[in-house]
Amino acid sequence: MNTRARGAFLTIEGGEGAGKGTILKDLASRLTGAGYRVLETREPGGTPEGLELRQLMLGTKGKVWDSWAELLLMTAARVQHVRRVIEPAIARGEIVISDRFVGSTIAYQGAGQGIPAAEIEDLHHKAVGDLWPDLTVLLDIDPRIGIQRSLARLEQENLDEGRFEAMSLDFHNRVRESFLLQAAAKPGSHAVINAEWPLADVASAVADAAFAWLGKNGKTPTKT
Ligand SMILES: Nc1ncnc2c1ncn2[C@@H]1O[C@H](COP(=O)(O)OP(=O)(O)OP(=O)(O)O)[C@@H](O)[C@H]1O
Numbered sequence: 748m749n750t751r752a753r754g755a756f757l758t759i760e761g762g763e764g765a766g767k768g769t770i771l772k773d774l775a776s777r778l779t780g781a782g783y784r785v786l787e788t789r790e791p792g793g794t795p796e797g798l799e800l801r802q803l804m805l806g807t808k809g810k811v812w813d814s815w816a817e818l819l820l821m822t823a824a825r826v827q828h829v830r831r832v833i834e835p836a837i838a839r840g841e842i843v844i845s846d847r848f849v850g851s852t853i854a855y856q857g858a859g860q861g862i863p864a865a866e867i868e869d870l871h872h873k874a875v876g877d878l879w880p881d882l883t884v885l886l887d888i889d890p891r892i893g894i895q896r897s898l899a900r901l902e903q904e905n906l907d908e909g910r911f912e913a914m915s916l917d918f919h920n921r922v923r924e925s926f927l928l929q930a931a932a933k934p935g936s937h938a939v940i941n942a943e944w945p946l947a948d949v950a951s952a953v954a955d956a957a958f959a960w961l962g963k964n965g966k967t968p969t970k971t
C-alpha cells in the first residue's frame with residue numbers, strides 16, 4: 748500500500764527556444780538540492796513509445812500531418828506518459844517536472860492549427876482523465892527571439908526536430924497568445940516569466956515561483 752503523500756506535477760511551457768529544457772534542469776537541481784525527489788521528463792517523449800512518436804512528429808522530412816492526426820499522435824504519447832511515468836511518480840511523492848504538456852497541445856494544435864481548445868480539453872479528459880498540472884511555468888518570449896535561439900541549438904546539436912520552427916511567425920504569435928490566455932484563465936496554477944531576461948534571472952524567477960507554490964501547498968521535501 749502506498750502511504751506517501753502525493754507529490755506534485757509541474758510543467759514548463761512556452762514557445763520554441765524559450766529555454767524550457769535549460770530551465771527544467773536548473774529547477775530540478777535546485778529542488779533536488781532542497782531535498783525534494785524530482786522526476787524530469789518531457790513531451791512528446793517521456794516513454795520509449797512517446798520517443799518513437801516524437802521522431803515521427805518533429806522530423807522535417809516530408810511530414811505533413813493533418814491537424815487531427817497530429818493531435819491524436821500527441822495524445823497517444825501523452826496517455827503512455829501519464830499512465831507509465833507521471834502518475835506513478837506523483838503517487839510515490841515525487842515532484843514531476845515536464846517540459847511541455849497539454850498546454851502545448853492547446854497552443855500548437857489548437858491556436859496554431861485551428862482545433863478548438865474545448866475539443867482538445869475534451870479529448871484530454873477522455874484519454875487522460877482529470878490530470879492537469881498543479882503549476883505551469885510559462886516562459887513567455889517573442890517568437891522571433893525564441894526561434895533564433897532554437898535554430899542555433901538544433902544546428903549545434905545536429906537535431907532534425909525543426910518542423911515547428913519552420914512554421915510562420917503568425918503561427919508562433921498565435922501559439923504565444925494561447926499560452927498567455929491559458930495562464931490568464933487559471934492564474935492560481937500558472938506563473939508567467941519573461942524568458943527574454945538573462946538566463947540567470949529567468950532561472951531564479953522560476954525557482955521563486957516553484958518554491959512559493961510548494962510552500963503554499965504544504966509540499967515539503969521528502970528525502971530522508
Ligand atoms: N534566457 C536566455 N537567454 C539567452 N539564451 C537562452 C536563455 N534561455 C535559454 N537560452 C538558450 O537558448 C537555446 C534554447 O534553449 P532551450 O533548448 O532550453 O529552449 P527550449 O524552450 O527547450 O527550446 P525548444 O522549444 O527548441 O525545445 C539554448 O541554446 C539555451 O542555452
Ligand SMILES: [Mg+2]
Pocket residue numbers: 767768846
Ligand atoms: Mg526544448
